[in-house]
Amino acid sequence: MTHSSFREHVLAVVRAIPRGSTMTYKAVAVAAGNPHAARAVGAIMKTNYDPNIPCHRVVRSDGTPGGYNRGSKRKRELLREEGGVVA
DNA sequence: GAGCTGACATGTT
DNA sequence: CAACATGCCAGCT
Numbered sequence: 849m850t851h852s853s854f855r856e857h858v859l860a861v862v863r864a865i866p867r868g869s870t871m872t873y874k875a876v877a878v879a880a881g882n883p884h885a886a887r888a889v890g891a892i893m894k895t896n897y898d899p900n901i902p903c904h905r906v907v908r909s910d911g912t913p914g915g916y917n918r919g920s921k922r923k924r925e926l927l928r929e930e931g932g933v934v935a
Numbered sequence: 936g937a938g939c940t941g942a943c944a945t946g947t948t
Numbered sequence: 949c950a951a952c953a954t955g956c957c958a959g960c961t
Contacts, residue, residue, distance in 0.1 A: 854958070873943055877957085888957035890942040895959060908943065915942030939961080948952075 854882055855892040862893070865905045867930050872909045890914065905930065 857880040865871055871879070873886040882888070886909075893903040897917055904923040908914045916923035 858958095877943085882957070884944090884955080885957045886943040887941070887955090888943090888959085891940085891958055892942095894942050903942080906942085909945090913942095917942085920942090937961105940959090941957105944954105944956085946952105946954085948950105 854880060854885060854888065855896065857881060858889050858892050859896060859898065859901050862901050862903060862906055865902060867905075870905050870907050870927065872907055873914070874909050876906055893917075902926075 858876055861876050861879040862871070873889045874883070877883055877885040877889045880889070889906070893901070893906065894915070894917070904913075904916055904926040906914070907927075913920050913923045913927065
């Protein structure tokens with residue numbers, strides 16, 4: 849990957865999150881290769897409206913849903929169906 | 936080219 | 949226990 853930007857890696861990691869599991873922004877940042885880019889991960893999700901990226905499976909380290917393009921309410925619903933457990 | 940903003944995290948007050 | 953302040957990275961103006 850010549851143009852491998854951090855955002856490309858983040859999107860790939862989030863897209864690889866198995867259904868029924870959730871990852872924190874920190875975990876995604878680490879998985880992408882930047883343990884200090886938790887904030888950037890959130891910014892990337894916001895700027896990237898890709899339906900292939902289940903950003904609803906990405907939560908904060910506290911377990912709080914955080915934000916979502918289609919509304920945090922929708923995110924909580926999806927987490928309840930896929931994660932089975934909601935904070 | 937530089938500066939501001941923001942879907943976060945951690946520590947201290 | 950809760951609220952405030954600081955540090956980090958990437959994207960947009």
